[in-house]
């Protein structure tokens with residue numbers, strides 16, 4: 163029996179994903195039981211402090227986890243409309259042809275450092291044309307025409323001339339636009355953007371965010387956007403996944419997360435950034451301490467040593483399950499866990 167995806171079928175469905183690194187010092191549980199979905203035509207932002215496992219979650223989707231890391235458990239169901247059946251990307255050989263075809267063809271990725279991601283040895287046009295011809299059956303002239311069209315689409319002025327430029331002749335913002343053009347070369351159903359604006363100045367950052375929003379609306383693709391910056395989340399997200407130490411602390415629609423954060427970690431993150439319209443007298447707070455290394459995960463809820471609402475004897479003993487608090491929201495905190503003996507009212 164065939165099951166073509168409907169608009170309600172998630173494009174990407176990550177369930178119980180565990181990606182660990184087996185090092186000489188011990189096991190680093192970088193991603194430790196992450197579950198969330200990316201709906202069709204939506205922008206999902208994964209947010210959290212450095213080291214929470216955001217990048218490793220994204221890299222796991224594409225089989226780009228470096229040694230000694232590997233996916234230990236979980237599924238990553240991928241169901242674009244071009245496929246009748248979903249495929250579990252976690253079960254594919256990361257170096258095999260099936261995942262290679264998905265990478266860059268059905269799912270594209272842009273990274274933080276556009277200068278480093280582009281080769282200084284080849285022109286922008288050559289790199290773009292190669293990306294197009296790798297996945298589409300186009301001749302040289304047609305691929306070049308598509309390349310110029312893509313450069314224009316990502317807002318690069320005089321695209322015909324820029325085809326011959328090298329990355330070192332372009333600004334950081336222009337390089338990131340070129341990277342986005344390469345990512346769009348094959349009309350991906352999903353674009354994974356890992357901190358794509360972090361290395362750029364604030365004005366350029368805002369322009370790239372606008373561009374990604376426009377491209378998403380224009381093409382209908384989904385975007386999985388990795389960032390530590392809640393300002394960026396507010397600008398671009400439809401849905402938000404808040405990660406802490408390899409797990410999802412809270413997830414839900416962007417308005418709900420910003421107006422009614424339910425996990426103390428989300429509240430603390432929001433308390434550390436200025437809010438628009440809140441005036442000049444607003445008090446910003448910092449989250450005490452640092453994210454522990456995953457190999458030194460605290461017992462119980464991993465956030466409890468930094469949490470202003472932690473209950474001794476409860477939060478430091480058992481980690482609460484992730485529970486729904488609304489049809490489209492989930493949170494992993496004892497404050498929202500089903501009542502158990504000894505739990506706070």
Ligand SMILES: Nc1ncnc2c1ncn2[C@@H]1O[C@H](COP(=O)(O)OP(=O)(O)OP(=O)(O)O)[C@@H](O)[C@H]1O
Pocket residue numbers: 183185190192193210211212213214215216217218219228229230231390455456
């Ligand atoms: N090759 C590796 N060997 C061992 N541990 C690793 C390796 N790569 C990443 N890690 C660990 O995995 C954890 C998660 O890393 P990840 O890059 O996903 O975090 P992140 O939330 O994306 O942070 P950042 O914003 O700093 O990139 C970190 O504690 C990191 O030290």
